[in-house]
Amino acid sequence: MTVSTWQDASVRDGFAAIAKHSPFVYGLTNYIAANLSANVLLAAGAGPAIGAASDWTTTFPAGAGAVWINTASLMSSDEQSLRQVARTAHEAGTPWVLDPVAVGAGAAQYDEFVRSLLEFRPAVIRGNASELIALAGGDATGKGVETTASSADAVAHAAGLATRTRAVVAVSGPVDYITDGTRTVEVPGGDARLTRVTGAGCALGALTAAAVFATGDALQGAVVSHTAYAAAAERAGARTAGTGSFAVAFVDELSLLGRREANA
Amino acid sequence: MTVSTWQDASVRDGFAAIAKHSPFVYGLTNYIAANLSANVLLAAGAGPAIGAASDWTTTFPAGAGAVWINTASLMSSDEQSLRQVARTAHEAGTPWVLDPVAVGAGAAQYDEFVRSLLEFRPAVIRGNASELIALAGGDATGKGVETTASSADAVAHAAGLATRTRAVVAVSGPVDYITDGTRTVEVPGGDARLTRVTGAGCALGALTAAAVFATGDALQGAVVSHTAYAAAAERAGARTAGTGSFAVAFVDELSLLGRREANA
Amino acid sequence: MTVSTWQDASVRDGFAAIAKHSPFVYGLTNYIAANLSANVLLAAGAGPAIGAASDWTTTFPAGAGAVWINTASLMSSDEQSLRQVARTAHEAGTPWVLDPVAVGAGAAQYDEFVRSLLEFRPAVIRGNASELIALAGGDATGKGVETTASSADAVAHAAGLATRTRAVVAVSGPVDYITDGTRTVEVPGGDARLTRVTGAGCALGALTAAAVFATGDALQGAVVSHTAYAAAAERAGARTAGTGSFAVAFVDELSLLGRREANA
Numbered sequence: 001m002t003v004s005t006w007q008d009a010s011v012r013d014g015f016a017a018i019a020k021h022s023p024f025v026y027g028l029t030n031y032i033a034a035n036l037s038a039n040v041l042l043a044a045g046a047g048p049a050i051g052a053a054s055d056w057t058t059t060f061p062a063g064a065g066a067v068w069i070n071t072a073s074l075m076s077s078d079e080q081s082l083r084q085v086a087r088t089a090h091e092a093g094t095p096w097v098l099d100p101v102a103v104g105a106g107a108a109q110y111d112e113f114v115r116s117l118l119e120f121r122p123a124v125i126r127g128n129a130s131e132l133i134a135l136a137g138g139d140a141t142g143k144g145v146e147t148t149a150s151s152a153d154a155v156a157h158a159a160g161l162a163t164r165t166r167a168v169v170a171v172s173g174p175v176d177y178i179t180d181g182t183r184t185v186e187v188p189g190g191d192a193r194l195t196r197v198t199g200a201g202c203a204l205g206a207l208t209a210a211a212v213f214a215t216g217d218a219l220q221g222a223v224v225s226h227t228a229y230a231a232a233a234e235r236a237g238a239r240t241a242g243t244g245s246f247a248v249a250f251v252d253e254l255s256l257l258g259r260r261e262a263n264a
Numbered sequence: 265m266t267v268s269t270w271q272d273a274s275v276r277d278g279f280a281a282i283a284k285h286s287p288f289v290y291g292l293t294n295y296i297a298a299n300l301s302a303n304v305l306l307a308a309g310a311g312p313a314i315g316a317a318s319d320w321t322t323t324f325p326a327g328a329g330a331v332w333i334n335t336a337s338l339m340s341s342d343e344q345s346l347r348q349v350a351r352t353a354h355e356a357g358t359p360w361v362l363d364p365v366a367v368g369a370g371a372a373q374y375d376e377f378v379r380s381l382l383e384f385r386p387a388v389i390r391g392n393a394s395e396l397i398a399l400a401g402g403d404a405t406g407k408g409v410e411t412t413a414s415s416a417d418a419v420a421h422a423a424g425l426a427t428r429t430r431a432v433v434a435v436s437g438p439v440d441y442i443t444d445g446t447r448t449v450e451v452p453g454g455d456a457r458l459t460r461v462t463g464a465g466c467a468l469g470a471l472t473a474a475a476v477f478a479t480g481d482a483l484q485g486a487v488v489s490h491t492a493y494a495a496a497a498e499r500a501g502a503r504t505a506g507t508g509s510f511a512v513a514f515v516d517e518l519s520l521l522g523r524r525e526a527n528a
Numbered sequence: 529m530t531v532s533t534w535q536d537a538s539v540r541d542g543f544a545a546i547a548k549h550s551p552f553v554y555g556l557t558n559y560i561a562a563n564l565s566a567n568v569l570l571a572a573g574a575g576p577a578i579g580a581a582s583d584w585t586t587t588f589p590a591g592a593g594a595v596w597i598n599t600a601s602l603m604s605s606d607e608q609s610l611r612q613v614a615r616t617a618h619e620a621g622t623p624w625v626l627d628p629v630a631v632g633a634g635a636a637q638y639d640e641f642v643r644s645l646l647e648f649r650p651a652v653i654r655g656n657a658s659e660l661i662a663l664a665g666g667d668a669t670g671k672g673v674e675t676t677a678s679s680a681d682a683v684a685h686a687a688g689l690a691t692r693t694r695a696v697v698a699v700s701g702p703v704d705y706i707t708d709g710t711r712t713v714e715v716p717g718g719d720a721r722l723t724r725v726t727g728a729g730c731a732l733g734a735l736t737a738a739a740v741f742a743t744g745d746a747l748q749g750a751v752v753s754h755t756a757y758a759a760a761a762e763r764a765g766a767r768t769a770g771t772g773s774f775a776v777a778f779v780d781e782l783s784l785l786g787r788r789e790a791n792a
Binding site: 049050054056059076077248249252254256 | 601602633636726776
């Protein structure tokens, strides 16, 4: 298994390519995570737009460099809007990231809807271990949006899901695992406080979309976004104590990572 | 009247019980306050989920340890969803907190809907003085979501409301008052800047739900959440000047309170 | 062309008038920007309420001191709610600010709806150069919510739009321009990192509404809000590096500007 760290030049180059190309990245996400997701994209140098405002759903996914859909966006958008965005991205050839937050947590109708989006061929599926095991058809049970399984447990399920859907599957945890079914990349590091910042996982979906555009590759894009996240979280963690200032420092570090690399 | 402070071992134990049990707490809240509410719950050690995404409204209130409903969530959810969550919580025996934000501010149809939720027997009702006087049938008039009455003025109304609804009623203000109609607990302290951080009151509703679960008691839960809030606000206020860094420091202090007590 | 800076007593007095009168300011905005918009208003001393919760849309615009409508609020409210708020404000004589975010970015149906709101006579229209050129009928093309034209390019279009709509038009950029079609005021300064804080432009619309109420004048109100923004951004920029702590420091500085002036 390959290990990716911020020391890898290919990772740093991939991250710098976000700021260099400054792609328009469009997403549907839930309103808890929307602010952080936009700020993470801006920190990395992308230009975000979020939400199902009028005919944005039919025009923006076609014009965007990349798209992400967090299925908890159903809390303010209808199923038709999510399908519209996924279908438009798929038909236009815009790569999109599926973030199936809280799938497998006990809401059967929601879970079924999440699965139905696989028809539109996401480039990357990202989530925590519980979510990805549930999506893969395993029986890990989440507790609301929290994970109750470890990311290592999820690797076999993730590889199977990747093979079946032809998507790259990225599992977040103490160590992240990213697989296309054949190759698997391990991303160590990070900081456990990320799990105590709401929307940090959702914002990683947004950043992954930007990185897939910037690198032109689903596996490499997911590796870049997850490795940058781990590096920024470590740096933020080293200089903060509470979860509030950790979250602020995390966005700081992402914005400085991007600037440093873009200027290098 | 009893006075509660962070020096009370029962308060510290009650707060530590949140991190110890890490309950799944589900809520419907408005999108202005949703992010802070989730971060406050995570800081205290609970696992939040928010929003009316598909059938979450019928499954999550039954599986959750506690629920909160902020009625301004009507800005992104329909009345049926709020009623669904309240009814499901009530029928499943899940304690729930009602936060009737801006009731009495002049929107008669909204006010009537807020009152209709009392049928589902909230464990705790929390708000500022204007809101609770209005809900109790008094004629204090709020100005949007701001209070124009003092919390001390609201105590008599709060006790009446508690007796009539059999809910614990918590009034936020320079001094907070918490009453079940018979006993009243006073929570002094805090910091006036909390009123200049949007959603801080709403997030207190979320934390109260977690504390009611953790203590197994509506009155004690409300006392714990309000006292922890006052302690965190005082500590944050002692080391910040502007309202932006105060808000960050407040979440920090809540997260450190929780960690310290859980490790004690 | 007049230049406005924070050194002007009329600007400082106008800003202090917000905290002095503490107006109730009501808005419809998108859920990405809602939290920051409310915190900016609270920092300045106004009392915000946001969102189309039940009959708030028909009662709050009439009772409010000022109103703002960010058209991306269509992502969680329907067209009827936005029209309701605009119509009610117009009929009640409540000044309102139109923020046509992302107009001209390629969503034709959305753009048409935005234009239809001009019927209700906003006091101020604010946006970036791309948006205002598009609204004026020019052919600058935005990229999602980002601007691709400079604010200086937009001045002629803005003056034409102001004359046609009888609204004050404010163009945000490295230098801001504010015009009623006859007089034009230039606001230099600020910090480029404001464009990397999501919702900072949207929150300026909210603050402009408060300042229009506080000064009793659309042109002066827009000059006050934009000049205070530039001053707070410069101060925040001088003491921070990353975009996360810049955003926190920006709210701090606004809250301290307000306090200092109100106490002077």
